Amino acid sequence: xxxxxxxxxxxxxxxxxxxxxxxLADGERSVxxxxxxxxxxxxxxSKHLALLAEAGLVGxxxxxxxxxYCVADPAVFALCGQVCETLRRHADARAAALRES
Amino acid sequence: xxxxxxxxxxxxxxxxxxxxxxxLADGERSVxxxxxxxxxxxxxxSKHLALLAEAGLVGxxxxxxxxxYCVADPAVFALCGQVCETLRRHADARAAALRES
DNA sequence: AGAGTATGTAACTCAGTAGCTATATAGTTG
DNA sequence: CAACTATATAGCTACTGAGTTACATACTCT
Numbered sequence: 001x002x003x004x005x006x007x008x009x010x011x012x013x014x015x016x017x018x019x020x021x022x023x024l025a026d027g028e029r030s031v032x033x034x035x036x037x038x039x040x041x042x043x044x045x046s047k048h049l050a051l052l053a054e055a056g057l058v059g060x061x062x063x064x065x066x067x068x069y070c071v072a073d074p075a076v077f078a079l080c081g082q083v084c085e086t087l088r089r090h091a092d093a094r095a096a097a098l099r100e101s
Numbered sequence: 102x103x104x105x106x107x108x109x110x111x112x113x114x115x116x117x118x119x120x121x122x123x124x125l126a127d128g129e130r131s132v133x134x135x136x137x138x139x140x141x142x143x144x145x146x147s148k149h150l151a152l153l154a155e156a157g158l159v160g161x162x163x164x165x166x167x168x169x170y171c172v173a174d175p176a177v178f179a180l181c182g183q184v185c186e187t188l189r190r191h192a193d194a195r196a197a198a199l200r201e202s
Numbered sequence: 203a204g205a206g207t208a209t210g211t212a213a214c215t216c217a218g219t220a221g222c223t224a225t226a227t228a229g230t231t232g
Numbered sequence: 233c234a235a236c237t238a239t240a241t242a243g244c245t246a247c248t249g250a251g252t253t254a255c256a257t258a259c260t261c262t
Contacts, residue, residue, distance in 0.1 A: 001185075002116040002119040002120045002123065003116045004188055005113075005119055005181055005184050005185060005188070006113070006114050006115055006116040006118075006119050007114075008184050008187070008188060009110050009111075009113040009114035009184065010110075010111070010114035012106075012107070012110040012114075013107050013108075013110035013111035013113075013114040014107055014219095014220080015103045015104045015107040016220080016221095017107075018103040018106055018107055019103045022103065030238080030239090031238075031239060031240090032237095032238065032239080040221080040222095041221075041222065041223085042238080042239070042240090043221085043222075043223080043224095043239090043240080043241080044220075044221055044222075046239060046240055046241085047220085047221090047240085047241085048220090050240080050241095056191045056194075056195075062228095062229095062239095064229060064230070064238090065228080065229055065230065065237060065238045065239080066229095066238065066239085067238080067239060067240090073187065073190075073191070075183070075187050075190075076187075078183070079180065079183055079184065079187075080106055082176070082179070082180055082183065083106050083109050083110065083180065084102075084106060086109070086174065086176050086177075086180075087105055087106070087109060089174075089176075090157045090174070093157075094157075115249090115250080117250080117251095131208080131209090132208075132209060132210090133207095133208060133209080141251080142251075142252070142253090143208080143209070143210095144209090144210080144211080144251085144252075144253080144254095145250075145251055145252075147209060147210055147211085148210085148211085148250085148251090149250090151210080151211095163209095163258095163259095165208090165258095165259060165260070166207060166208045166209080166258080166259050166260065167208065167209085167259095168208080168209060168210090
């Protein structure tokens, strides 16, 4: 149980993959286009997308020379949002503690 | 942004830490007791707890020889629950797809 | 103080993986 | 078919981190 959950967290524990998901939030994109925006190699992006696709987080669609990827399960954004909120809450609490001391 | 979120995910991307949090769900526990239940070394558990504490996910309380740890932010369980639900949903979808083919 | 116990830390090994380059594969266009 | 383009994959390097052992630290009890 913990193993499966940890594996899913590990998939998301990578800034490049999170940025990929964020770029895909607006709609499907080709590999090259994503690599350009991220400023990293096409090979690297392709590998990350393969991992995300295998986990079912993104879907792929081939069209001629291009492969277009899209977010398959928007629940991942809710997850990130929840983490983000928690981080903000912790930061606020720490700031308040500092003000008191 | 993506970096901070990824870092939090990475903290949770470890079965041992997830099992620790699960054990702490019922209430505070000492390091040795947790190590016993997990079946791994005290040093290892101590290190994991230190990481969780630094991130503000668990709290510590010293009492004589023992250090008792507890969950500081129950939001982490909601997060795990959400992941769990997503995994189940994906598994169901895959099973349905297999049945159709 | 000295023995004993619980926890924390240092140093090390080993496995996993992000990133790269180079190459293979697949599709398009002349 | 040949040249070109987009994507995937293989092989490699470098780094991170989980786990271990050994030791340090802190506390209790006699």
